[in-house]
Structures are given as structure tokens and as C-alpha cells.
Amino acid sequence: MIIETDQLTREFKRRGKPKLVAVDHLDIRVEPGETVGYIGANGAGKSTTIKMLTGILVPTSGSVRTCGLDPLKQRRELARRVGVVFGQRSQLWWDLPTAESFTILGAIHHLGRTELTARRDELVEQLELGEFLSTPVRQLSLGQRMRAEVAAALLHSPQLIILDEPTIGLDVLSKQRLRDFLVAERRRHGTTLLLTTHDMGDIERLCERVLVVDHGRLAYDGSLAGLSRTVGAQRVLVVDLADGTRQRIPFDAEKVTAATVLAQASERAEVRDLSIEEPDIEDVVRRIYSAAR
Amino acid sequence: MPATLAPYWRLFLAGIRQQSTYRLAMFGGLVANTTFGFLKVAMLLATVRAAGGEIQGYDIGEMSAYIWLSQGLLGSINLNGRTAFADRIKTGDIAIDFARPMNVQWGQVATEVGKSVYALLPRGLPSVAIGALVVGMTMPVTPLPYLLGVVSLLLGFVISATTAYALNTTGFWLVETRGVQVLYMVVSGFFAGLFVPISFFPGWLLAIAQATPFPSMMMFPIDIVSGRVTGSGAYALLGVQLLWLLVTAVLGHVLTLAGRRKVEIQGG
Numbered sequence: 001m002i003i004e005t006d007q008l009t010r011e012f013k014r015r016g017k018p019k020l021v022a023v024d025h026l027d028i029r030v031e032p033g034e035t036v037g038y039i040g041a042n043g044a045g046k047s048t049t050i051k052m053l054t055g056i057l058v059p060t061s062g063s064v065r066t067c068g069l070d071p072l073k074q075r076r077e078l079a080r081r082v083g084v085v086f087g088q089r090s091q092l093w094w095d096l097p098t099a100e101s102f103t104i105l106g107a108i109h110h111l112g113r114t115e116l117t118a119r120r121d122e123l124v125e126q127l128e129l130g131e132f133l134s135t136p137v138r139q140l141s142l143g144q145r146m147r148a149e150v151a152a153a154l155l156h157s158p159q160l161i162i163l164d165e166p167t168i169g170l171d172v173l174s175k176q177r178l179r180d181f182l183v184a185e186r187r188r189h190g191t192t193l194l195l196t197t198h199d200m201g202d203i204e205r206l207c208e209r210v211l212v213v214d215h216g217r218l219a220y221d222g223s224l225a226g227l228s229r230t231v232g233a234q235r236v237l238v239v240d241l242a243d244g245t246r247q248r249i250p251f252d253a254e255k256v257t258a259a260t261v262l263a264q265a266s267e268r269a270e271v272r273d274l275s276i277e278e279p280d281i282e283d284v285v286r287r288i289y290s291a292a293r
Numbered sequence: 294m295p296a297t298l299a300p301y302w303r304l305f306l307a308g309i310r311q312q313s314t315y316r317l318a319m320f321g322g323l324v325a326n327t328t329f330g331f332l333k334v335a336m337l338l339a340t341v342r343a344a345g346g347e348i349q350g351y352d353i354g355e356m357s358a359y360i361w362l363s364q365g366l367l368g369s370i371n372l373n374g375r376t377a378f379a380d381r382i383k384t385g386d387i388a389i390d391f392a393r394p395m396n397v398q399w400g401q402v403a404t405e406v407g408k409s410v411y412a413l414l415p416r417g418l419p420s421v422a423i424g425a426l427v428v429g430m431t432m433p434v435t436p437l438p439y440l441l442g443v444v445s446l447l448l449g450f451v452i453s454a455t456t457a458y459a460l461n462t463t464g465f466w467l468v469e470t471r472g473v474q475v476l477y478m479v480v481s482g483f484f485a486g487l488f489v490p491i492s493f494f495p496g497w498l499l500a501i502a503q504a505t506p507f508p509s510m511m512m513f514p515i516d517i518v519s520g521r522v523t524g525s526g527a528y529a530l531l532g533v534q535l536l537w538l539l540v541t542a543v544l545g546h547v548l549t550l551a552g553r554r555k556v557e558i559q560g561g
Contacts, residue, residue: 056391058554079394091389095311107303108395110296136314 002160002192003030003053007062009216010048022048024216025062032159035186035193037207037224039284045216046196050164053194054084067159080109083158087165090145091152092137098148099133102155109156116155123151126181143174150178154185161185163195167202179205200278203227212284225254227284236277237261242270248277300395301403308407319415322368326420330364334428337489349492354431355519361424362515363487368416369409369450370510371457372485374477376405378457382464382556391553398458398545405454406447433520441527442518448534449514452541456506459545465552480505486512506537 010023023045030036040046051057052064055071055078064071067081085091092101106116124130127147132140140148146166154161163182167175179202186193195206203210203224210227212220220227237249237258251261258276265271294302312319334357341348341356351359378401381387390397424430433439460477464470482488484507491502491512502508513530516522522530 051388054392056388057556075391076394079392082392084389084392086388089384089386089389091392093307093311095314096307100307100310104300104303104307107299108393110299110394 001029001065001068002032002034003028003064003066003194005029005049005053005062005064008049008052008059008064009061010045010052010057011060021216023052023059023213026213026216026218028211028218028221030192030194032192033190034209035207036195037203037210038194038196038213039198039203039210040196040213040219044213046213047164048216049213050084050162050194050196054078054082054162080156081159082162083153083156083160084162085146085149085153085164085166087146087149087163087168090137090149092145092148094138095136097134098129098137098140101137101148101152105152105155111156119155119157120151123154126184127151128177142169143171143177146170146174146178147181150181157189158191160192160194163193163197165197166195167197167199175199175201182206200284237265238275238277239265239271240273242272301399304400304403305407305410308404308409309411310407311404312408312411316415319368319412322412323416323419326364326367326416327423330360330420330424333360333364333488338428349490350521351490352431354429355521357424357428358430358432358519359490359515361421361428361430362519363511364424365413365417365420366446366449366511366514367420367487368412369446370453370485371405371409372453372478372481372487372510374457374460374474374481376401376454376457376461379461379464379470379474382461383468383470387556398455398542398549401458402451402454402542405457406450409450409453410447431519433518435520438518438520438523438527441531442514445514445517445527445531445534448531448538449510452506452534452538453510455538455541455545456510459541459548462545462548462552465548465555481507481510484508485510486515506541509534509537 005026005028008023008026008028009021012020012022014020022043026045026049028049038046038049048057052059053066053071055066055075058072066078069078069081071078091105092098093104102116102120106120111119124133127150129144129148129151132144132148137145137148150163150166153163161182167178170178182193183206185191193206195202197203207224210220210222210224211218212227235251235253235258237251239247239249239262241247247265249261249265251258262271262274337356337360338353341351341353346352348356378387381390387397390400393400421430425432460473461470463473467473484491484502484505486502486508491499491508494502513522513534517527517530
């Protein structure tokens with residue numbers, strides 16, 4: 001078992017307000033090699049869970065073991081086996097050339113020279129970091145920086161990769177590249193992946209299993225297909241027609257492709273422009289939660 | 294380099310390199326240090342002259358050495374108590390630090406000491422050179438004070454970093470540490486001997502100063518490198534510095550352990 005929580009709970013005291021239960025008696029089990037999407041609305045308890053899994057935050061009650069270790073007592077040992085990307089925080093050295101961060105992290109993780117070089121070269125190639133290795137981190141674009149962040153988290157070849165909002169703010173192409181890399185990395189090294197995101201695309205392309213958390217409790221634990229059945233109809237093709245009107249066509253992505261829907265729409269009217277609205281995670285969570293009740 | 298020390302060595306080098314990217318800020322700091330240096334020259338040398346050419350064992354040349362050494366150390370000694378660590382607690386970026394297989398305190402201190410060492414080049418040495426050329430100063434002619442002085446300076450840098458670190462760990466409880474830092478800033482320079490040598494203090498004030506780590510950051514290294522304190526006296530000062538290093542490091546360690554259990558990681 002790579003992640004095992006038992007009645008894991010974390011409360012926050014708030015001045016003048018009732019205490020907030022961010023994570024509420026959570027039981028999660030993740031086997032080695034799984035790819036798990038951990039989703040929920042803002043404030044549902046995702047980040048709090050991750051911080052307890054990595055030994056950054058002390059649980060109020062319950063227990064947690066990550067990679068078979070106690071995250072609090074064995075923080076350093078665990079840090080050698082886990083790679084974390086906090087999408088909104090940087091683990092790179094802002095003022096220094098990007099390559100320098102890898103050198104420092106190599107030392108922090110006690111990687112030997114040959115080991116570090118081999119792994120760094122692999123990541124540089126896979127994530128296409130070569131063109132900006134000598135550029136200071138503060139001058140990177142968001143897409144470049146996120147690729148460098150992921151490389152930094154994976155430099156020590158962790159057993160478990162935890163990604164907290166890795167694609168936040170990225171454009172479509174950058175998202176795609178990052179997802180492709182993660183799929184390939186997992187295929188090569190059998191790494192376990194735990195991912196929080198607000199992007200359904202991330203879940204669909206990366207995760208076999210989905211955990212939905214709501215108000216600190218587990219609201220859904222199951223396959224992606226099961227999740228899609230609940231929310232698939234939420235995908236909407238929006239078309240602007242030649243006569244200036246806009247039509248919204250909801251469709252079930254499990255049963256019909258967007259291309260077919262578009263072809264049928266085009267038969268009836270001239271389509272000038274189109275976009276596809278992905279289901280929104282908050283909505284997914286709401287639906288799952290109400291279905292569970 | 295043993296693997297256990299390699300991360301801290303790398304972070305020390307990173308501190309040097311980080312600081313080297315801010316050349317214009319360094320130059321600005323040097324200009325400010327020099328300006329205030331001349332102000333101190335005007336006041337303190339007038340005091341020495343008014344006292345008949347010597348006061349508390351300082352003649353003109355020795356007073357000038359004190360002035361320019363203390364001004365030169367301003368870039369390397371953290372007297373305002375603010376470090377990147379306070380911001381990391383405030384923004385929650387310490388989550389990153391705790392997710393690394395290393396000692397968070399040593400990592401922060403190593404980077405700060407790297408910055409201090411680098412600042413000697415654009416701020417420390419030019420400041421002393423300007424003082425020596427424009428005003429003139431009396432410095433030792435034997436090598437030993439310089440050798441001991443280098444050790445004492447480095448100890449001063451480390452104590453400055455461990456003390457600022459310990460101060461910033463209060464952020465685990467306070468979130469906003471600006472108030473504590475202002476308090477620190479008010480007393481640190483005074484007790485470190487930035488404005489006048491602490492031997493000028495009345496006995497009771499000197500006793501208070503000596504009960505703080507601040508003289509170990511600036512006054513003692515200056516006393517040793519300028520040759521005012523030599524022989525067993527110099528070794529005694531180094532001993533006091535080692536003691537303060539130990540005290541501030543243990544304090545920072547204990548506060549980190551306690552703070553870690555308290556921390557709530559701001560900002561999601």
C-alpha cells in the first residue's frame with residue numbers, strides 16, 4: 001500500500017468562528033502503480049490531505065502512512081520517496097539559472113554525479129527543457145516553469161508523485177505536453193500518481209481512479225468510467241451559426257464524439273465558430289454528492 | 294564532500310550566486326554605507342579629538358578602522374531581522390522546504406551565510422578601501438589578527454543568520470512578524486556596536502549588550518580583525534561567539550520543531 005489513511009482528520013481553529021473540519025475521518029487506500037485523481041471544490045480538503053500525506057501538516061486525529069512510513073516521524077526518509085508539485089508554489093531557485101536548481105536538488109537528494117546527469121538529461125529531453133536551462137527561473141514563461149517544476153519534483157525518481165494543480169493557468173498545448181509526459185513517465189517507471197485538479201481533461205487523460213472529496217469526506221471512490229457516466233452529459237458543444245445565433249448542444253462523450261455532433265450540426269446550418277465546454281469540476285462534485293445522498 | 298553536507302554547501306553557493314545577481318542594489322548599499330561612514334567619521338573623530346586624541350583606547354586611526362569595518366559589515370550582517378524565511382512562512386512556501394529530505398534550519402542558514410560572504414566583495418572591501426584611502430586607518434601589521442579575524446567574521450555571519458532564523462520562526466505563531474522585526478532592528482545595531490563601540494557604554498548597558506548575541510555578530514569580529522583584542526583575549530571572544538552560535542542554533546531548532554506542529558501552511 002503506498003497511501004493508507006485511517007479516519008484521518010484535520011481541524012483548524014478559527015478566531016471567533018466555529019472550528020473548520022478540513023478533512024473529516026478520511027479513509028483512503030492507494031496501491032503502488034495506481035493513478036488517482038483527487039478532486040473536490042475549493043476548500044474541500046484536497047490540499048490539507050496532501051500536506052498530511054507528505055508530513056507537512058500534523059493530523060488532528062486518525063493516522064496516515066505514505067510509502068509505508070509515518071510522514072511526521074520519518075519526514076526526511078519519506079521526502080526521498082515522494083515528489084511533490086504544488087502548482088501555485090515554486091520549488092526552483094528564482095534568481096538562478098534553471099539548471100542550477102537541478103544541481104542543488106541533486107545534492108539535497110544525495111544523487112551521485114552519474115545518476116544525476118542521467119536522470120536530468122532524461123527529464124530535459126522528455127520535458128523539452130533544453131532551450132531555457134541557462135535562463136533564470138524568474139524569466140521563464142508559466143508553461144516553461146511548470147515543466148521545470150515537474151522535472152524538479154521527479155529528479156530523484158520518486159515512487160509516488162503528488163501533483164497539486166499541476167496544469168493551473170497553462171494553455172491547451174502546455175497542458176497536453178505535461179499530460180503526455182506524465183503518462184510516459186508512469187509507463188517507464190511504474191510510478192504512482194496522485195493528482196488534484198480543477199481540470200476534467202487532466203482526470204480523463206491521466207487517472208484510472210477518481211476520489212471525490214467534499215467537506216473533507218469521501219463522496220466518491222471509483223473508476224473514471226463511472227464518473228463519466230454521472231457527468232458525461234455535461235459536455236456542451238457551442239456553435240455560432242451564420243445567422244448570428246448561438247446554439248448550445250449538450251452531448252454524452254461516452255456515446256458520441258464531438259466530431260459527429262459537429263457534422264450533424266453542420267448539415268442543418270452553416271457553422272461559423274465553435275467551442276466545447278468541458279464539465280466543470282465543481283459541477284461534477286455537486287452531482288456526485290447529490291447522487292450519493 | 295560527504296553527501297550529508299553537500300546540500301548545505303550547494304545552498305551556501307546558491308546564496309552567493311543569488312546575491313551576485315543584484316549588483317545595482319549592492320552598489321546602492323555601498324553608497325549608503327559610505328555616506329553614513331563619513332557621517333560617523335565627522336562625529337566620532339571629533340569626539341576623539343575633543344577628548345585629547347584618545348578615548349577609551351581609540352586614537353584617530355583606530356577609530357577610523359572601527360568606523361569603516363563596521364560600515365563594511367553592514368551588507369553581511371543581518372541587523373533588520375528580515376529573511377526570506379519569514380516570507381516563506383507567511384506565504385506557505387515552507388511546505389516546499391519541509392517536503393525536502395534536509396534540515397530546514399541549516400538550509401536557510403547556509404543560504405544566508407552565502408549571501409553574507411558574497412556581500413564582502415561589493416560592499417565590505419570597497420567600504421574599507423575607501424576608509425583607508427580617504428581617511429586613513431590603523432590596522433595590524435602581523436598576520437594572526439587577520440587569520441583569527443576571518444574565523445571571527447565567519448562566526449559572526451553564521452550567528453547573524455541563526456539569530457535572524459530563530460527570530461523569523463516566530464512567524465509560525467504570529468503570521469505577521471513585522472512588529473518583532475522592528476523591535477529587533479531597534480536593538481540589534483545598537484548592541485552590535487554599529488553606532489559606537491560597545492565599550493563606550495556605561496557598565497549596566499554594556500552588561501545588557503553582552504547578554505545578547507549582537508556583539509558577536511559585529512563588535513567582536515571588528516575587535517579581533519582590527520587588532521584591538523589579541524592573544525588570549527581574542528580566543529576568549531571566539532569562545533563567546535561559539536557559545537552564541539550554539540545558543541541561537543538550538544533556539545532556532547527547538548522553535549522549528551514546535552512551530553512545525555503548529556504550522557497551518559497559508560494559502561492553500
